[in-house]
Amino acid sequence: MNKNGLNEPNKNKILVKKLNLFYKDFQALKNVDLDIKANKITALIGPSGCGKSTFLRTLNRMNDLIEGVKVEGAILLEGENIYEPEVDVVNLRKRVGMVFQRPNPFPMSVYDNVAYGPRIHGLKNKRQLDEIIEKSLHLAALWSEVSNRLFKSALGLSGGQQQRLCIARLLAVEPEVLLMDEPSSALDPISTLKIEELIQVLKKNYTIVIVTHNMQQAARVSDVTAFFLNGELIEFGSTEEIFTRPKDQRTEDYISGRFG
């Protein structure tokens, strides 16, 4: 368990140093410095287009897939720069996994969805797979709702269940960091609160970075909040501090809804 930084409460999991990102000649991230603590939930907030998703994607090099992207600076995961050319990107994305805004289950059974990752990484043993599936679904707080329909299509689940299934699918490959881009924006309030509860539980064993447009959600779930504006990191601090006494007027204006 120690690979996830457990028992080392204030350990930095990820260090972002002087990060710049360009989409061709448009600079979407400007000189971002940020440290992400192990076993903490870091919320990224800011107006639409400020670069939250772009930043999140830099943490597991998902931006590599986009044409014309240029990245400068460094991102150290456990001290190693993930932008070094010799880095195995597939392994990086296993360690740093992503949950998206809309649940995206594969068109196959609940079981096969969760088994997908472990199988790709070479696991064939049925007993071991069964164990991983059950454990992951438990961790994602979905087991009791799907245990009697494991072999039915995942597409028949509700939106909230699908999102938790996607989280289970991610957990099955034993990642260290979970990136979540507005994971509950497509869900109803109860499903949203379930996801929030789940995130709280998961933080014991994972480092979590979450993008959200819902200010109350950021305030409720996160330990640390980062406010972005026009590609710049404007303010970064404990969530309690950001939401009760932000230092920067722009942060104040944004979180109190007086932006623009």
Next chain:
Amino acid sequence: MKPRSSFDKALIEIQEDIFQLANLVEQAIFNAVQSLIKLDPAGAAQVIMCDEEIDELYAKIESKCIKLIATQQPMARDLRIVVTGIKILLSLERIGDHAVDIAQATMCIRESELNRKCSEYLTKMSRIVQQMIKDGLGAYRERDAQKAQEMCTLDDEVDHIFTKIFQLLIDNILADPKSIVQSSYLLYVSRYLERIADHATDIGEAVIYLITGERKKLN
């Protein structure tokens, strides 16, 4: 249309309501102190009657604050405005209650040598606590942390006078046990004034929190 302009209006309204409550409370304290110094039971009765108005207004403003929290989810400075509003309200309401306490005691205090001996202290104490309330609310209106902090230092002076009255009354009880009832009323009154100063200090602390976001203990 600016975002949150109706919310902004509601926040301003709450603050104006608080000043209205503060006016009533300051008036109550003023009347209570006047009745005490002049030993005027009719004036004291007036203070007791007026408390209902204070309680009603208090409840009305508090409901408005709760509604804003429930419906608007205030954040950052807005949150501090609402929370500070509730704290100041509570302090004002307590001060109002102590005005009533003073008025009730006043109705039981008789003209006496003892009373004359305490009068100078009580007058001085009353003057300071009224100044504290005034400055506390002034600091609130003007968002002046410095002023709030300075006001709070007056609390020490109040405590000092209280200790002196306390000693005087204890000595008096020891010398003349029959004076215990009258001495007790005078002791109550000075204790109420001392508590009012504490509540005024709480207002000062709330104002500092509102402005800086820092919690400071000033008494």
